[in-house]
Amino acid sequence: MDFAFDARTEELRAKLLAFMDEYVYPAEAVAHEQRAGLDSPWRNVPVVEELKAEARRQGLWNLFLPDSEYGAGLTNLQYAPLAEIMGRSPQIAPTVTNCAAPDTGNMEVLAQFGDEAQKKQWLQPLLAGEIRSAFAMTEPEVASSDATNITTRIERDGDEYVITGRKWYISGAMHPDCAVFIVMGKTDPDGADIRRQQSMVLVPRDTPGVTIERAMQVFGYEDHYHGGHAEVVFDHARVPVSNLIGEEGGGFAIAQARLGPGRIHHCMRLIGMAERAVELMCRRAVSRDAFGKALAQQGVVQNWIADARVAVEQLRLLVLKTAWMMDTVGNRGAHTEIQAIKIATPRTVVSILDRAIQLYGAGGVSQDFPLAELYAGARTLMIADGPDEVHQRSLARRELKKYL
Structure with a gap:
């Protein structure tokens, strides 16, 4: 490596x-x-x-x-x-x-x-930054950490699919330029293979039957740069059969392919957030005095900064190893490492940000510094893309399997 x-x-x-x-x-x-x-x-x-x-x-x-x-x-x-x-x-x-x-x-x-028509209609404008989009998977009524629980129906009716269901925390949906949803739902809810029941379809935002019910906050933040998060209702929304992505029953596999690179992106951005936090900690520590000496001379502050540096270096190496493995053996070959970074990175970065907030005192939870918003984003990633506990469960099973 x-x-x-x-x-x-x-x-x-x-x-x-x-x-x-x-x-x-x-x-x-x-x-x-x-x-x-x-x-x-x-x-x-x-x-x-x-x-x-x-x-x-x-x-x-x-x-x-x-x-x-x-x-x-x-x-x-x-x-x-x-x-x-x-x-x-x-x-x-x-x-x-x-x-x-x-x-x-x-x-x-x-x-x-x-397919080529979908790429022309939706991918090209997204690549050009002319439109935004949203991914509709999570539902409020079921534990969406288990994607097989999803209840939204995608039923075929002649040359159309009829989509019925309720989604929430649909990132990007509040942005006025959001033009299309990729919606995951069940086309074969009674199928023998629970991982072949789901499909994905493209649903234009202006489709009749699509309603943005409300904006969802994250720790009180609107997350406006990501286009916000919304609760969305699909009430017998109809789209052409040609809006199916891939094949019927392929939704679960597409979701897994989508999440692999996404976890690399999230984890590396988290490391950048941690580096920003360490920089802010150091700047604060050398510019503030407490109890007769600079914060930088307080032993507890030195410990926080040293521990943060060690943790960041460890995380970076683990994520780079995972990226290298994805390039060399693919997502499936790097499955253990992908889960490892998803478990380790958010919780570690949350801890670093927590110490940085503590060092800044009242300023740390204010809008005058980026720490509070960074903390909210990092903490959310312990849930997003699959809760940490789901990845721990899967990773433990893979380790135990070697000894069974």
């Missing part, structure tokens, strides 16, 4: 680091001020639109897609350090580079499983 950055990665890292320093970090405060004057909290603010144009001009656009026909053509190992850099400002950087969830996962699905 060689995790040294190749020339292409080094070039993109240098450009992205400069872009962050020159444009992204200064835009954080500007975006906060501009958002206060918008008629919708989920609409992009002017500074974000300006940064999108600059990112495209600099070639920092669609970096996440491994297929050079659609994106930068980077491997997981090449993209991982770039995702880490963007994670230092997770509300702005992924959005302005068109590398933000849920659009990234939806573009990957369409690139891998969509």
Whole structure:
């Protein structure tokens, strides 16, 4: 395993680091001020639109897609350090580079499983940043950590599918540019194979029978840069049969293919969040005095900073190993490592952010510093893409199987 950055990665890292320093970090405060004057909290603010144009001009656009026909053509190992850099400002950087969830996962699905008509209608505008999208899987009435529980029905009626169900925490759905949902539901609810009961269909947002019932908050945050989260009702919404992605019964497999790279992206952005937290801790520690000496001279603060550095270095190596394995043996071959990073990264980064908040005192939970919002995002990722406990259960079974 060689995790040294190749020339292409080094070039993109240098450009992205400069872009962050020159444009992204200064835009954080500007975006906060501009958002206060918008008629919708989920609409992009002017500074974000300006940064999108600059990112495209600099070639920092669609970096996440491994297929050079659609994106930068980077491997997981090449993209991982770039995702880490963007994670230092997770509300702005992924959005302005068109590398933000849920659009990234939806573009990957369409690139891998969509037919030519679907790619032309939906993938091309997403790649161009002309529209946004949402992924509708989670439901309020069932434990969606077990995807076989999903109750939304996708029933065929002649040349159409009829979609009926209720979804919630549908990321991206509140954004005014959200034009399409990828909806997961059951086409064969009584099928013998519970992992072949589900399918995915494309549902345009303006389809009759699709209702955005309300916005969902995350620890009180609107998550406006991700297009918000919504509770959505599909009441006998009809779409053409041609809107099926892949084949009937293929929804579960498509979901797994979508989540593999997504977990790499999430974990590397989390490491970027941890690096931002460590930087903020150090700056605070050397600039504040308490009980007659600088916080940086307090033993407990030194322990927090040292432990954070060790943890970040450990996590980065584990995630880079996972990215390398995905490139060399595929998602299935890297299954154990993918689950390991999903378990280890959010909980560790939450701990680091918690210490950073403690160091900042009242400022740590305020809107004047990014720590509280970073904490909310990191804590959510202990649930998103499958709760940690589900991954622990599966990982333990795989380990135990060696001895049975």
